[in-house]
Amino acid sequence: MKSFGSVRAVNGIDLTVRPGEIIAFLGPNGAGKTTTIDMLLGLGKPDSGTVSIFGRSPRAAIAQGHVSAVLQTGGLLKDLTVRETVRLTATLFADPRPVDEVLERAGIADIGDRMVVKCSGGQQQRLRFAMALLSDPGLLILDEPTTGMDVTGRRDFWNAIRADAARGRTVLFATHYLDEADAYADRIILVRQGRIVADGTAAEVKNLASGRTIRATISGVDESELAAIAGVETVERHGDSYSLTTRDSDAVARHLFTATDAYDVEITSHGLEDAFIALTTEGSAS
Incomplete structure (x- = not known):
């Protein structure tokens, strides 16, 4: 449970995420998606109930590199190159993956020398994805990662995510683009007024609209x-x-x-x- 004054943003979400799943977390504005993600990232605490990731508190899991996030904006210094940005971020981890490896896995190895300010929105999101891969996390959380991207940028971003997830990484993403959930998610969770109203494959959820x-x-x-x-x-x-x-x-x-x-x-x-x-x-x- 999580409330803000008289508004109950999360009203008893009971959710277990299995290793290797790609999960779309969907709901209208105000449904509780962002509040739930904030609690998964240790940015907020539930008023009641618990949040556990790999048997640890969210903050402990993140500190140990088990969880990474790709958010909509922020986190980039425009006067650095793509490679310099990843190299700088790598210094924050005790045992990071090689810089060239994460650039390749994010699909941006060919623009490593490009200034961040010269990158498109889609390229900047793939740069955030590369940064998130440095700790080799077991869980990757994406919060509206393709907002504002053009069709090509969205496609390239998701191709990179899907290819990486095939290695066994668990991905949880929130999006307003339902076609992304339909195309890329193994499991779809729909929330309304802080509660889960549907949980299943895309086909199973579609069947609920008889x-x-x-x-x-x-x-x-x-x-x-x-x-x-x-x-x-x-x-x-x-x-x-x-x-x-x-x-x-x-x-x-x-x-x-x-x-x-x-x-x-x-x-x-x-x-x-x-x-x-x-x-x-x-x-x-x-």
Whole structure:
């Protein structure tokens, strides 16, 4: 538990992270993600309950090099080169990994002589990643690591993270980009109002948003007629095309084919965004 005045930011999150997992920690603003990460990094203490990483307190685990973090901003001196930055950071550890090794693993060995101020946002984040690898941590925590990056920067950053995680490192990341969670996470945890509301693989979490969407081009009907079809939950119109959500897509599709002139019919399962909205918005089940 963690509260700030009358606001309870974390309301009983019970979470066990297994070695080697890549975990996406998702939730709307104010759900308690950052507060939880702060406690994992020893930047805050729970009002009740405990936080233990590798059998140690967060601060002890970090001091011994078992935990590292890649945050959104900060931590870089713009008048140093990339290699000088990593070399300087390495002096903070008793037994750091070689500088050239972490530059290679972060995918920035080719820009080691570049001034930090000349690096793009994505390159600077990969530099922070290289710095985080110096202690060879068992757990790497990423807090919104690709905010503000362009598509190429995001892709390159995640390729570097994924390649490194294949070595067995555990990664916990918070992000607002649901496509990143869908593409890279082995496990997704959704939080709402300081509580976990879903915990599983991307497929398992998606299945919690039950139903499917049928998209079709139909003429000569209006939204009220389509809404009256048994099993249809919502209807949206886009010109002559309609999107219908339903928990019985077979029956609804059968009706469209036999009772309307529907064509270009497409049936899709709900995605991670649908599950996110269904499970984390006000009024959803806890």
